[in-house]
Amino acid sequence: MQIRFEGKRALVTGAGKGIGRDLVPALAAAGATVVALSRSQDDLEALRAETPCEIIVADLADAESARQAAAAAGPVDLLVNNAGIARLEPFLSATVSAIDETLAVNVRAPFILSQVVAQGMIDRGAPGAIVNISSMASWGALADHAAYCASKAALDMLTQVMALELGPHGIRVNAVNPTVVLTPMGRRAWGDPAKGGKMLARIPLGRFLETSEVCDAVLYLLSDHASMIHGAILPLDGGFHVS
Numbered sequence: 001m002q003i004r005f006e007g008k009r010a011l012v013t014g015a016g017k018g019i020g021r022d023l024v025p026a027l028a029a030a031g032a033t034v035v036a037l038s039r040s041q042d043d044l045e046a047l048r049a050e051t052p053c054e055i056i057v058a059d060l061a062d063a064e065s066a067r068q069a070a071a072a073a074g075p076v077d078l079l080v081n082n083a084g085i086a087r088l089e090p091f092l093s094a095t096v097s098a099i100d101e102t103l104a105v106n107v108r109a110p111f112i113l114s115q116v117v118a119q120g121m122i123d124r125g126a127p128g129a130i131v132n133i134s135s136m137a138s139w140g141a142l143a144d145h146a147a148y149c150a151s152k153a154a155l156d157m158l159t160q161v162m163a164l165e166l167g168p169h170g171i172r173v174n175a176v177n178p179t180v181v182l183t184p185m186g187r188r189a190w191g192d193p194a195k196g197g198k199m200l201a202r203i204p205l206g207r208f209l210e211t212s213e214v215c216d217a218v219l220y221l222l223s224d225h226a227s228m229i230h231g232a233i234l235p236l237d238g239g240f241h242v243s
Contacts, residue, residue, distance in 0.1 A: 001225055003030050003219050003220065003223045003225065004030055004031050004223075005027060005030045005031045005032035005077075005078065005222070005223070006031035006032075007031075008031070008032045008033070008077040008078055009032065009033045009034075009035065009073075009074070009075060009076050009077050009078070010027045010032040010033070010034050010035065010076070010077065010078035010079070010080065010222070011034075011035045011037065011070075011073045011076045011078070011079050011080070011113070011117065012024055012027065012034060012035070012036055012037065012080045012082055013037045013038075013060060013080065013081055013082050013083035013109070013110075013113065014037070014038060014082040014083030014084060014133075015036035015037055015038050015043075015044065015047060015053075015055075015082070016036075016038030016039070016040045016043025016044055016047065017038075017040075017043060017183070017184075017185070018181070018183035018184075018185060018186075018211065019082055019133060019178075019181060019183065019211050019214050019215070020036075020038070020080070020082040020083070021043075021047060021211075022211045022212065022214075022215050023080060023082065023215050023218060024036045024047060024051055024053055025050070025051040026212075026215045026219060027078070027219065028051050028052060028053060030219060032078065033054075034051075034052075034053040034054070035053065035054045035055075035056060035073045035074075035076070036048070036053045036054070036055050036056070037055075037056045037057075037058055037060075037069055037073070037083070038055075038057065038058075038083075039057065039058060039059045039060070040057070041057050044056075044057060054073075056069050056072050056073060060083050060104075060105050060109035060113075061101055061104045061105050061109070062104075063104070063108060063109075063112060066108070066109045066112040066113060067112050067116060069113070070112065070113045070115075070116035070117055071116055073117075075120055075124060075126075076117045076120060076121075076128070077121070077126065077128045077129075078128060078129050078130075078222045079113065079114060079117045079128070079129075079130045079131070080130075080131050080133065080218060080222070081109070081110035081113060081114065081130070081131070081132045081133060082133040083105060083109060084105060084106045084133065084135075084151075085101065085102055085105045085106065086102070086145070086147075086148045087099075087101060087102050087147055087148070088144045088145060088148070089144060089146070089147070090143070090144055091144075091146045094146050094147060098147050099146070099147040099150070102147040102148060102150075102151045103147070103150075103151050103154070106148070106151035106152065106154075106155060107151050107154045107155055107158060110132055110155060110158065111158060114130055114162060114173075117130070118130070118162075118166055118169070118171055121169065121170075121171055122169050122171075126170075127169075127170030127171060127172075128170070128171050128172075129171070129172045129173075129174075129221065129222045129223075129226075130162065130166075130171065130172070130173045130174075131173075131174055131175065131176060131218050131221050131222055132155055132158070132159050132173070132174070132175040132176075133175070133176060133178075133214075133218075134152045134155045134156050134159070134175040134176065134177045134233065135148070135152040135177055135178060135179075136177050136178065136179045136235060136237050136240055136241065137149045137152045138152035138153040138155070138156045138177060138233075139177065139235070139241055140241075152177075155175065156175055156177070156233050159173055159174065159175040159231070159233065160231050160233070163230050163231030164231065167230055167231075172221075172226070172227075172229070172230045173230065173231065174221045174226075174229060174230065174231065174232045174233075174234065175232070175233050175234065176214065176217050176218060176221065176234045176236055177233060177234060177235050177236060177237070178209050178214050178236040178237065179199070179203065179208065179209060179235075179236070179237040179238065179240045180196070180199060180208040180209065181208065181209045181210075181211055181214060182208050182209065182210055182211070183211055186208070190208065196208075199240075202240055202243040203237065203238040203239060203240045203243065204238060204239035204240075204242070204243060205238030205239055206238070207238060208238075209236055209237075209238070213236065214236060217234065217236055221234070
């Protein structure tokens with residue numbers, strides 16, 4: 001099975017680091033014209049030096065900046081709402097600012113970007129695909145993750161509502177829900193056996209995810225090979241959800 005995106009324009013948020021940083025070259029290698037969005041100019045410049053792409057600097061925590069960024073991306077056929085943050089705090093001492101910022105980036109920004117991009121598809125009479133990067137944190141509670149777990153559960157339901165309403169316009173919407181992904185930050189956070197060991201013990205396949213495995217799933221869902229996959233919340237977890 002060969003996945004190709006010639007003639008397609010893709011927008012990837014959170015493109016400066018982690019999963020998004022690897023998605024941009026993967027999409028470009030498959031023939032897409034890629035627009036990379038991040039709040040870090042330096043990260044985007046480093047990315048563009050390695051992979052041909054257009055870049056947009058925006059802070060998605062700000063609603064108007066998110067809307068302007070979506071408009072600046074121009075006509076988009078493929079959208080990956082990847083940008084996300086985690087503010088880890090115990091529930092009883094969790095701050096209002098932490099939950100406000102987490103919901104703004106993890107839920108409100110995908111809502112706004114998807115509105116703008118989907119309306120553009122509808123106005124052009126063009127089908128398209130949207131993939132939201134969620135998390136297995138939406139399926140099970142994690143200590144100190146109140147804001148993050150809530151935001152990802154909200155993103156899953158947003159995905160399904162979008163699928164219900166956008167499907168008649170030929171726009172497919174799905175979510176992928178990884179467990180721990182071994183980005184540089186993920187390795188630092190979960191590499192300590194004292195923290196990562198308990199999580200790893202609940203994964204039947206016995207390991208965490210590589211970013212390439214997330215990218216493979218996203219590219220498949222964006223492609224015509226997944227033409228009847230719609231409204232899915234796809235666990236990428238090595239069986240964590242059945243343990």
